Amino acid sequence: MRPPGSVSPPASADRLYLVNAAGLPAFRPVFDALSTMGFYNISPTKIRELQAPDPGELLDREGTNLASVLDRLGRANPVVKQRIEEYLARVVPGIEGMGPIHVGHMETIEFRQRVVGAKEPWRFPAINMSDGTLRALAVLTALFQFGERKTARLIGIEEPETALHPAAAGLLLDCLREGARERQVVITTHSPDLLDSDTLAAEQLLAVSAVEGKTTIGPVDAPSRQALRDSLYRAGELLRLGQLEPDESSPSNAEQLDLFGPSP
Incomplete structure (x- = not known):
């Protein structure tokens, strides 16, 4: 990280730089x-x-x-x-x-x-x-x-x-x-x-589950997607039945990036 004052517009050590960077055409x-x-x-x-x-x-x-x-x-x-x-x-x-x-x-x-x-x-x-x-x-x-x-x-x-x-x-x-x-x-x-x-497609939905402190968000699982595509159920009906679940194999469940470094 560059020290405060080494960039233009100048940075402040106690706040995010984005507002200052908005003065630069590339960041606006x-x-x-x-x-x-x-x-x-x-x-x-x-x-x-x-x-x-x-x-x-x-x-x-x-x-x-x-x-x-x-x-x-x-x-x-x-x-x-x-x-x-x-x-x-x-x-x-x-x-x-x-x-x-x-x-x-x-x-x-x-x-x-x-x-x-x-x-x-x-x-x-x-x-x-x-x-x-x-x-x-x-x-x-x-x-x-x-x-x-x-x-x-x-x-x-x-x-x-x-x-x-x-x-x-x-x-x-x-x-x-x-x-x-x-x-x-x-x-x-x-x-x-x-x-x-009837017009709500599986691709427009993300399902959420919370099990033992772990929250998973992702596309609906394969059986639910197929049921929606075949018009066997609406998304609301699957939700009432407790069958609208996230796909555990989805690549969306990736590791969170460490944006701010280790905690002090």
């Missing part, structure tokens, strides 16, 4: 790719709280700047915001629209929802909405926040189906597939309903 694409990746574990509780305004360029991990991201989309790319609203109305029937509103120096999200007997949609702030509605909105925003821009290379979402009605799983899968047309989308799930699709 790496920095841009890593800094625009989004990894999400959405928290409805955090979304219900009043949020401090920010530029809204990238939805944060728990969705705590969701109002700002929607505000940016409404101003800069209303077509994308309308697409999010249309998908949300399909996933959560009765929702007619939503948008950010200011509460003093803070902001939140206001939803417009049809109510039986009312001539106009009723308006509800985020604090009055269900976990499923807030999570669905945040997942849709994570998927479509960049519009047609190619800047984001990867979006990762942990259990996007949590708190949604099982009947909405198919619609959610459609949303995930549409988002994957523009960039790579990776999700984790325990939901057989989300995987209950």
Whole structure:
């Protein structure tokens, strides 16, 4: 390793060099790719709280700047915001629209929802909405926040189906597939309903097992692949039966690289 100050831009001994290296043309694409990746574990509780305004360029991990991201989309790319609203109305029937509103120096999200007997949609702030509605909105925003821009290379979402009605799983899968047309989308799930699709191929799946402290991630094993290819079972059905297991012979179970040297 070169000593601090021997490279340009200068390095600091107490922090990663990537931010400094972004000043070099050769490193800038790496920095841009890593800094625009989004990894999400959405928290409805955090979304219900009043949020401090920010530029809204990238939805944060728990969705705590969701109002700002929607505000940016409404101003800069209303077509994308309308697409999010249309998908949300399909996933959560009765929702007619939503948008950010200011509460003093803070902001939140206001939803417009049809109510039986009312001539106009009723308006509800985020604090009055269900976990499923807030999570669905945040997942849709994570998927479509960049519009047609190619800047984001990867979006990762942990259990996007949590708190949604099982009947909405198919619609959610459609949303995930549409988002994957523009960039790579990776999700984790325990939901057989989300995987209950005739068009979900074995090559799109990685299975996970944890036995005696060892976690294995890899392509689904050969019997499961064959069952999916022959249309004998859907992936969701195999998961319900406990038959969606990783292939132990997969080369993906390689030794982890020692990136930082031995522990002190």
